[in-house]
Amino acid sequence: MKSSYFVWPFTIGLIALLAYLFVRFAVWVYKLEKEDKARIRKNIFSVKSIQAIKETFIESLLHHNIFKTNKVLGYMHMSLAFGWLLLIVGGHIQTWVYYNSFSNPVYVPIFFEYFVHNKTGMLFGEALTFTMDFILLFILTGVALAYFKRFYSKLFGMKKTTSLKLGDKFALTSLWLIFPLRLLAESTTASLHNTGGFLTQNLGNRISGFIPATTFEPVFWWAYSISLGVFFISLPFSRYMHIPTEILLIALRKWGVKSKQTFDSFADVELHACSRCGICIDPCQMSSSGVSKNTPASYFLKSVRDKEINSYDALNCLMCGRCEENCPVGITTTNQRLAQRINQANNKQGNFSYLEEINYQAKPDVIYFAGCMSHLTPGITRSMIKIFRKAKINYWFMDEDGSVCCGRPQKLAGNLKAMEQLMGFNKKRIVESGAKTIVTSCPICFKVFSEDYNLGIEVLHHTQYLNRLVDQKLLPVQADNKKVVYHDPCELGRGAGIYDEPRKLLTQIAKLIVTKHEKQDSLCCGGSLGNLEIEATNRSRIAKDVVDELTRTNPDVIATACPLCKKTFIKVASVQVLDIAELIAMSIPEPNERVEKYKDITVLQEELV
Ligand code: SF4
Ligand code: SF4
Known part of the structure; x- marks a missing residue:
């Protein structure tokens, strides 16, 4: 087998990259928490590792999720990642077949066309050459799309793209050069030895008419090898570190690390x-x-x-x-x-001792926790009280006499100590009450009660609870012809996966119309407590965009299931904004009373604006 110094940039780059990845991955795994390491030990030799390989293939190579979002972008990523893998595998198959051996130097499959000038008698020689040319062409279409994306990202349906730092520039430039240089190197070799396929042979025959192939052949092979070496060495300092890291991430997730x-x-x-x-x-x-x-x-x-x-x-x-x-x-x-x-965060202790002065009612079946935001939109709490009474529920309105924060705003601000203090106060009251269910109107409270409190009792958002009351025929409701569009609150939808219950309720009392951004794709109202820096005018700007989108189909009412969304929308909406609890309360058939109640709620909204 002939050798050449030009393979060294590739070989050195590959060894350096593999050594770096070995150390980096080992440090990451070593620094995981004890429980996470125990999970890995438990699952590494199980079917979960096979699932990890499958997901790596689907996501890291075929880029299935990017395909779902943007087909052209998905094709670009797939042609580069999957195409490159095919090229490596194909090179190894050619090498094994030609040399009839599995132990060949690591660089031979990468530079196979340089080393092999006579394929006579090689098993599947022509078919393999054709396939390798085809794979190279497939990758080159992805490279062409990558050039376009960098300069015309709008063609990919993306309004904005990301900027590059120095390591990215080195890695990106070398990546863009690798495959065109391979094409030129293989084509010049093909023109000299007549060993190419439909792509490299034709191109080689053409370019040999313009440049001396004997002179340029080593230049292109050197350039190809250098571009590979530069890519491998710059990869850890660039965004392309995501390629190997994503494989580790998929495996860790499958092994139970969260x-x-x-x-x-x-x-x-x-x-x-x-x-x-x-x-x-x-x-x-x-x-x-x-x-x-x-x-x-x-x-x-x-x-x-x-x-x-x-x-x-x-x-x-x-x-x-x-x-x-x-x-x-x-x-x-x-x-x-x-x-x-x-x-x-400074993580300061808060002073919440005043909370101990609040009394609680003994032995309720259900606790109702309205949440601070519901107190600022009292139409919701009044509606819930009406509903509890109508359904004859033995309930305790836990924060009726004043807001007792659930603790999630402190968590979102990063102040875990204050959050834990509030949680301690609230949890003691909830557990001592003996209630089996806690119902909240606020998705923010719902999320923290469900995920952080570990209460040992049922935690429901009011849309879930109202569904139960209606299903059990404890709450009579009647439909009318209102056209209602539903806005999924972030914390209830994406945050807690509750999409169906609000819709089920609304279809029983009104005409539910669809909007462009539904469920997982729903927009944020802009009022989120999660943003601690945004100015009020900017909140309203976001809210106005969302209301414009929601009212495209001319609904009579924007319905939501979050007091904060309601409070944010009513400042900018020209149509009525109501919580589902209010709509349900209004739909309870009570002759001569329903219209009056409806008016009450309307007036209340106007006061709040
Ligand atoms: S977080 Fe990173 S990987 Fe995920 S969509 Fe944004 S840029 Fe892409
Ligand atoms: S505002 Fe929403 S979409 Fe934007 S970064 Fe924050 S969480 Fe993500």
């Missing part, structure tokens, strides 16, 4: 698995409404990675989860933001 609120080793793996594809930029309303161009998760994660994160960027986010929902890698972007907030 994202937490604090920034641990798993969060660092997630951080480096972000490809900076930019898919999360356009769905971010902070960006699309022109409020803040730095908020999208792509920029935020980059600033954390580059250790340039500041408290303003950490806090200036609605925590709506639209980026997380759209991320093809499944990065828990809201947990990443929360971890930074916790890192930066």
Whole structure:
């Protein structure tokens, strides 16, 4: 087998990259928490590892999730990742067949056409050459799309794309050069030895008419090898580190490691698995409404990675989860933001001793926890009281005499100590009451009661509870002809996965019409407590965009299931905005009373505006 010095840039780059990845992955796994390591030990030799390989193939190579979001972008990523793998596998098959041996130097499959000039008698020689040319052409179409994307991202349906740092520029330039240089190298060799396929032979025959192939053949092979070496060496310092890291991330997830609120080793793996594809930029309303161009998760994660994160960027986010929902890698972007907030928070103790003075009613069946925001939209609490009475429920309105914060706003601000204090006060009261169910009107409270309190009793949002009352015929409702459009609150929908219950209730009492952004794709109202930096005018700007979208079909009412969404919308909406609890309360058939109640609620809204 002939050898050549030109293979060294590739070989050195590959060895350096593999050594770096080995050490980096080992450190990441070593730094995981004890429980996470135990999960890995338990699952590594199970079917979960096979599932991880399957998901790696589907997501890291075929880029299935990117395909779902953007077909052209998906094709571009797939042709580069899957195509490159096919080229490597094809090169190995050619080498094994030609040399009739499995132990060949690592560089031979990569530079096979340089080393083999006589394929006479080689099993499937022509078919393999044709296939390799075809794969190279497939990759080159992806490279062409990548050039276009960098300069004309709008052609891909993306309004914005990400910027490059130095490591990215080296890696990107070398990646863009690898496959065109391989084409030129193989084509010049083909023109000299007549060993090419439909692509390389034809191109080689043509270019040999313009340039001396004997002179340029080594130049192209050297350039190809150098571009590979530069790509491998610059990869750890560039966004392309996401390629190997995503494989580790998929495996860790399958083995049971989960994202937490604090920034641990798993969060660092997630951080480096972000490809900076930019898919999360356009769905971010902070960006699309022109409020803040730095908020999208792509920029935020980059600033954390580059250790340039500041408290303003950490806090200036609605925590709506639209980026997380759209991320093809499944990065828990809201947990990443929360971890930074916790890192930066002063984490002071709060003084909530006054809460102990609140009395509670003994032995209720159900606790009703309205939440601070419901107290600011009293139409909701009044409706719930009416509903409880009508259904003859033995309930206790836990925060009737004053707002007792559930603790989630403190959590969203990163102040876990204050959150834990509030949770302690509330939990004691809830447990001592002996109730079996707690119902809340606020999705923010619902999320924290469900996820953080560990109450040991049933936690329901009022849309779930009202469905139960209606299903059990404890609450009579009647429909009318109102056209209602439903807005999914972030914390109830994307945050807690409750999409069907509100719709089921609305279809029983009104005519539910669809809107463009439904369920997982719903927009944030802009009023989110998650953003601690946004100004009121900018909240209204976002809310106005959302209301304009919701009212495109001329509904009579915008319905929602969150007091904060309601309070945000009524400031900018020209149609009525009502919570589902209010609509249900209004739909209870009570002769000579229903219209009057409806008026009450209307007046109340106007007062709040
Ligand atoms: S967070 Fe997800 S969607 Fe956003 S740039 Fe990173 S990988 Fe892409
Ligand atoms: S959580 Fe919402 S506001 Fe924050 S970055 Fe993601 S999409 Fe933008």
